Amino acid sequence: xxxxxxxxxxxxxxxxxxxxxxxxxxxxxxxxxxxxxxxxxxxxxxxxxxxxxxxxxxxxxxxxxxxxxxxxxxxxxxxxxxxxxxxxxxxxxxxxxxxxxxxxxxxxxxxxxxxxxxxxxxxxxxxxxxxxxxxxxxxxxxxxxxxxxxxxxxxxxxxxxxxxxxxxxxxxxxxxxxxxxxxxxxxxxxxxxxxxxxxxxxxxxxxxxxxxxxxxxxxxxxxxxxxxxxxxxxxxxxxxxxxxxxxxxxxxxxxxxxxxxxxxxxxxxxxxxxxxxxxxxxxxxxxxxxxxxxxxxxxxxxxxxxxxxxxxxxxxxxxxxxxxxxxxxxxxxxxxxxxxx
Numbered sequence: 366x367x368x369x370x371x372x373x374x375x376x377x378x379x380x381x382x383x384x385x386x387x388x389x390x391x392x393x394x395x396x397x398x399x400x401x402x403x404x405x406x407x408x409x410x411x412x413x414x415x416x417x418x419x420x421x422x423x424x425x426x427x428x429x430x431x432x433x434x435x436x437x438x439x440x441x442x443x444x445x446x447x448x449x450x451x452x453x454x455x456x457x458x459x460x461x462x463x464x465x466x467x468x469x470x471x472x473x474x475x476x477x478x479x480x481x482x483x484x485x486x487x488x489x490x491x492x493x494x495x496x497x498x499x500x501x502x503x504x505x506x507x508x509x510x511x512x513x514x515x516x517x518x519x520x521x522x523x524x525x526x527x528x529x530x531x532x533x534x535x536x537x538x539x540x541x542x543x544x545x546x547x548x549x550x551x552x553x554x555x556x557x558x559x560x561x562x563x564x565x566x567x568x569x570x571x572x573x574x575x576x577x578x579x580x581x582x583x584x585x586x587x588x589x590x591x592x593x594x595x596x597x598x599x600x601x602x603x604x605x606x607x608x609x610x611x612x613x614x615x616x617x618x619x620x621x622x623x624x625x626x627x628x629x630x631x632x633x634x635x636x637x638x639x640x641x642x643x644x645x646x647x648x649x650x651x652x653x654x655x656x657x658x659x660x661x662x663x664x665x666x667x668x669x670x671x672x673x674x675x676x677x678x679x680x681x682x683x684x685x686x687x688x689x690x691x692x693x694x695x696x697x698x699x700x701x702x703x704x705x706x
Contacts, residue, residue: 371589372579374596391506391559394469394477399446401557402428403435409467410530410551413483413496422493428556450558451489461487462561463494468534469553470507470541478507480537480549481519481530482559494556500528505568516540600634601627616663619652629653633660 396404405428416423425447429440454461466479482504484497501519508516517540522533534551541547579585587593600609606623610630621629625642632640642653658668 371586374589375579375585389506390557391482391504392473392476392478392510394466394479396555398557399443400450401555402443402447403432403555405430405554406552407554408552409481409554410534412554413465413467413530417496422488422495425492425494425556427494428554448492451487451492454558455489460561461485461489462558463487464557464559464561466555466557467530467551467553468537469550470537471548471550472511472541472544478504479553479555480504480507480516481533482564484561485556501530501533502564502568503533505564509567511541514540514544597631597634597637599627599631601630615656616659617656618659619656621652621656625653629656632657 390398425444429435429443431437431440451461451463463485465483465485466481467483468480470478470480472478480503481501483501484499486495486497487493488495500523503517503519508518517533517536519528519533521536522529524532534549538549541549589596606627610626612620617629628640628642631637632642642650654670658670661668
């Protein structure tokens with residue numbers, strides 16, 4: 366395959382990234398996600414201002430009130446999920462990645478999207494929450510998707526060095542005023558874990574993919590040039606999916622979506638020396654790794670599997686991991702005469 370240029374590589378990455386944004390929960394918010402608190406129907410701007418003025422931490426329990434649709438047992442289970450995730454976050458990089466989502470837009474049919482992401486600080490010992498001194502962030506994914514609407518940035522609502530949530534909501538309402546079938550509400554409060562590094566990187570990448578900026582960036586040129594990473598084109602670029610992939614020709618343990626299957630096939634090519642795979646939301650990373658390992662073992666290769674001793678999925682993930690290793694051991698067993706024939 367011919368060597369791609371830095372410009373073509375970056376443009377392709379941007380195109381592929383749109384697949385993930387299409388399924389991003391910041392565009393299609395679900396109230397059933399277990400890694401977030403139930404949606405409270407309080408006025409978000411009033412809640413934020415009151416919390417900011419008080420300057421005191423709030424307990425996680427504040428965002429988990431018992432209701433007719435959220436009973437004590439569900440609350441206890443959700444508290445455990447949050448505690449497990451926060452423990453994992455502390456072990457990883459010491460940051461919570463916890464945000465308070467405010468101001469919701471109903472758009473694109475029945476799609477729901479938060480307009481503002483407020484970063485929170487967490488006391489990992491007590492699980493007490495406080496507002497971060499870091500400036501809140503607009504929903505950058507939504508802002509990129511609706512680029513023709515000129516949605517406001519969080520910086521647009523800073524007055525005398527102080528962020529005004531009420532001003533931000535007013536600017537947001539003005540930006541979508543021409544869309545009669547859309548509805549914005551200041552009500553709605555939810556805590557959710559988001560990838561803060563990805564969001565901030567995305568915020569700084571505005572218009573980065575222009576050819577002029579890529580050519581003028583020495584770091585990108587060296588990273589993706591002849592002396593940097595030798596990025597390969599996909600084997601699917603020049604052929605249809607069904608011409609290259611047939612499930613019967615492989616030893617995958619799990620069925621995955623076509624996009625994930627493509628990157629898995631690219632990863633196991635003999636000429637591929639290394640790879641990093643990002644899967645679509647909802648695709649368990651363990652299953653992608655399992656397919657690669659199973660295929661390698663089936664071809665007589667060795668594989669080293671490294672996994673965390675604890676994961677946020679608790680016992681359910683533990684059982685799945687045990688089942689996975691048993692399946693891999695079966696793949697690694699010598700084939701019987703019937704199987705060989």
